[in-house]
Amino acid sequence: MSKEIVIGTRESRLALWQANWVKDCLQKLAPAYSFRIKGIKTLGDKNLDTALAKIGDKGLFTKELELALLRGKIDLAVHSMKDMPTILPEGLVIGAVCRRENPGDVLISRKGNKLEDLPPGAIIGTSSLRRRAQLCHYRNDFKIINLRGNVDTRLGKLESEMMDAVVLSFAGVHRLGLGDRITQLIPLEVCLPAVGQGSIGVEIRAGDEEMQNLTGKIDHHESRLAVTAERALLRKLEGGCQIPVGALGTVDNGRLLLEGVVASLDGSKLVRSSWSGSAEDAASIGVQLAEKLAQMGAGELLRSMRQENCHNV
Numbered sequence: 017m018s019k020e021i022v023i024g025t026r027e028s029r030l031a032l033w034q035a036n037w038v039k040d041c042l043q044k045l046a047p048a049y050s051f052r053i054k055g056i057k058t059l060g061d062k063n064l065d066t067a068l069a070k071i072g073d074k075g076l077f078t079k080e081l082e083l084a085l086l087r088g089k090i091d092l093a094v095h096s097m098k099d100m101p102t103i104l105p106e107g108l109v110i111g112a113v114c115r116r117e118n119p120g121d122v123l124i125s126r127k128g129n130k131l132e133d134l135p136p137g138a139i140i141g142t143s144s145l146r147r148r149a150q151l152c153h154y155r156n157d158f159k160i161i162n163l164r165g166n167v168d169t170r171l172g173k174l175e176s177e178m179m180d181a182v183v184l185s186f187a188g189v190h191r192l193g194l195g196d197r198i199t200q201l202i203p204l205e206v207c208l209p210a211v212g213q214g215s216i217g218v219e220i221r222a223g224d225e226e227m228q229n230l231t232g233k234i235d236h237h238e239s240r241l242a243v244t245a246e247r248a249l250l251r252k253l254e255g256g257c258q259i260p261v262g263a264l265g266t267v268d269n270g271r272l273l274l275e276g277v278v279a280s281l282d283g284s285k286l287v288r289s290s291w292s293g294s295a296e297d298a299a300s301i302g303v304q305l306a307e308k309l310a311q312m313g314a315g316e317l318l319r320s321m322r323q324e325n326c327h328n329v
């Protein structure tokens with residue numbers, strides 16, 4: 017009998033797709049093991065009606081999986097990197113950051129309009145403060161309404177709730193086989209993605225050498241460096257509540273370019289800049305960019321936002 021490895025995941029169609037993708041990759045690379053998927057409900061799945069910004073996102077989609085990992089109920093936890101808090105619980109580490117999909121956001125509009133030719137006052141659904149702020153900065157006539165639920169639910173609401181468009185991540189839409197619904201790849205100049213967007217992460221127990229070796233087989237070095245820089249930036253900026261931050265690291269020839277943005281909720285103020293350096297210094301590039309953005313006014317922006325908006329410290 018081969019040793020069985022239990023892979024924990026949320027139960028949304030996207031989460032299951034991602035967990036199965038990890039399972040298939042590992043099964044090919046390590047045929048001596050057998051793998052089983054175990055679905056686990058998280059707080060984020062149980063609170064589908066509450067605006068994300070109100071609950072805060074500290075481990076909303078990850079906590080139950082992490083507890084199962086710590087208790088030995090599962091051996092690996094598969095997450096979207098963008099749903100992972102920047103500080104992991106004691107005793108857990110990221111075993112793999114898998115090769116990143118196109119990290120950007122996409123527009124899916126009801127009548128096929130792109131961002132620039134949506135009608136004045138167009139209604140766009142998204143629950144992400146980051147998307148809201150950058151879209152309103154691009155066009156302040158847009159009306160943004162809260163839209164939660166998994167990818168399929170959100171697309172369903174585009175039809176039923178009289179919206180002109182919704183914004184989703186390319187990766188999520190593509191993985192669910194809904195790529196033909198995409199109207200436009202939103203340019204990175206308009207909207208920087210969420211930290212970690214497009215990358216699948218595999219969390220393991222610290223010191224579990226067997227799982228470290230196993231997950232090492234699907235770790236993608238450049239994706240890990242890019243995501244490390246983005247997470248270092250966010251960790252330095254954040255202070256216990258959801259804030260409109262976007263970031264994207266790209267690695268080319270050993271150099272890492274990190275772009276980052278911080279904006280006010282209504283998009284009226286927006287600070288955006290970049291920092292680059294040797295890719296192996298990923299984390300310090302994130303910290304340096306955070307300091308630069310703070311000097312450019314992001315610090316002030318974040319302080320005022322925390323006072324008004326932070327319900328959950």
Ligand SMILES: NCc1[nH]cc(CCC(=O)O)c1CC(=O)O
Binds near residue numbers: 099183186187213
């Ligand atoms: N916030 C939910 C979430 N978490 C990860 C993805 C998609 C996968 C990814 O972008 O990595 C999505 C859906 C979306 O934002 O459209």
